[in-house]
Amino acid sequence: MKIFKYIFWILYRIWFYILVALPILLLLPILVLSILKESWYPYFFKLARFWARFILIGMGFRIKIEREQTPEPGKSYMFIANHTSMADIMLMLVTVKNPFVFVGKKELAKIPLFGFFYKRTSILVDRSSPKSRQAVFLRAQRRLKQGMSICIFPEGGVPEESIVLDAFKDGAFRMAINHQIPIVPITFADNKKRFSYTFFSGSPGVMRVKVHKFIATEGLTIDDTKPTNTKAHNLLLNQLKAFHN
Numbered sequence: 001m002k003i004f005k006y007i008f009w010i011l012y013r014i015w016f017y018i019l020v021a022l023p024i025l026l027l028l029p030i031l032v033l034s035i036l037k038e039s040w041y042p043y044f045f046k047l048a049r050f051w052a053r054f055i056l057i058g059m060g061f062r063i064k065i066e067r068e069q070t071p072e073p074g075k076s077y078m079f080i081a082n083h084t085s086m087a088d089i090m091l092m093l094v095t096v097k098n099p100f101v102f103v104g105k106k107e108l109a110k111i112p113l114f115g116f117f118y119k120r121t122s123i124l125v126d127r128s129s130p131k132s133r134q135a136v137f138l139r140a141q142r143r144l145k146q147g148m149s150i151c152i153f154p155e156g157g158v159p160e161e162s163i164v165l166d167a168f169k170d171g172a173f174r175m176a177i178n179h180q181i182p183i184v185p186i187t188f189a190d191n192k193k194r195f196s197y198t199f200f201s202g203s204p205g206v207m208r209v210k211v212h213k214f215i216a217t218e219g220l221t222i223d224d225t226k227p228t229n230t231k232a233h234n235l236l237l238n239q240l241k242a243f244h245n
Contacts, residue, residue, distance in 0.1 A: 010200075012202055013199060013202075015058070015059070016086075016195070019055045020055060020114060021114075023050070023054050023055075024113050024114065024117070025113075027051075035117065035120050038146065039146070041099060041101075041121065041148065044117075045093075045099040045100075048093055048121075049094065049097075051093075055087075056094060056207070059087070061087070061206075063091070063209065064207070064208050064209065066211070068211060069184075069211065069213045071098045073098065074147065075098070076148065076149050077098060077100070077149040077150075077181055077182050077183070077214070078150050078172055078173075078176035078183045078184065079096055079151040079152075080183060080184070080185055081153060081187065082153070082155065082188055082240065083153035083158050084158060084188065084191045084192035084196060085191035085192060085195050085196055086195060087191050091188060091207060091209065096149075096184075096186075099147075100149035100151045101149070103140065103152045103171075104118075104122055105126075106124040106125065123136055123150075140179075150172075154169050155167070155168060161198060164240055165236055165240055168232065168233045173225050173232070174222065176217050176228075178222070180217055180220075182214040182215065182217060183217060183228070183232060184211065184212075185212040185214075185215065185235050185236055186210070186211050187210045187239040187240060188207070188209060189239075190207050190208055191207060193205075210239055212236075215228060
């Protein structure tokens with residue numbers, strides 16, 4: 001019986017990569033055209049949302065989103081969420097309608113096909129380089145001035161599976177306070193169970209999402225970075241515990 005599980009998991013992983021690649025190949029000319037100018041990014045974002053939904057549905061995931069507050073069109077936000085799965089990027093794109101730019105690790109740019117578009121549309125950071133981290137703030141500032149939002153997974157990477165929620169880095173909160181934009185905390189309940197980074201794991205099923213009330217940054221200063229970080233971390237940690245209880 002166990003052998004059938006392993007066969008399923010192998011085929012399930014292969015199927016995931018087929019679903020990732022197929023829409024990119026089919027829409028390649030339109031996708032390339034949409035990234036030629038930064039001002040055309042909202043069109044690319046719509047295509048990316050279609051790509052993400054195609055993958056999640058194709059994997060047999062049923063998405064259930066609970067919203068305590070909804071972002072307003074045309075406003076900039078800092079979107080944050082817990083990070084446990086390769087499907088987090090897709091689920092974030094499906095959850096949020098406001099065009100946003102990912103801030104993520106440069107290693108993802110090495111993924112064939114996906115990486116080509118990722119490095120041209122996201123803000124890449126080398127976490128080992130202070131110079132790279134500073135450049136992120138400048139690029140994010142330009143994007144915010146264009147009316148975009150920013151998305152960061154503040155754990156700074158995918159923690160070990162035994163960790164419910166790793167400590168948050170300060171970058172997302174410092175950036176939100178500097179630009180006086182609301183922070184939108186989002187909890188992904190089931191991504192670790194549905195499709196974690198462990199190869200022999202995963203299954204179709206429900207993916208629950210909770211969009212929490214926004215954390216206002218108006219009037220906050222850089223000294224408020226750590227308390228804001230702690231507030232957001234506690235919010236997501238308590239919600240994860242509530243989901244799994």
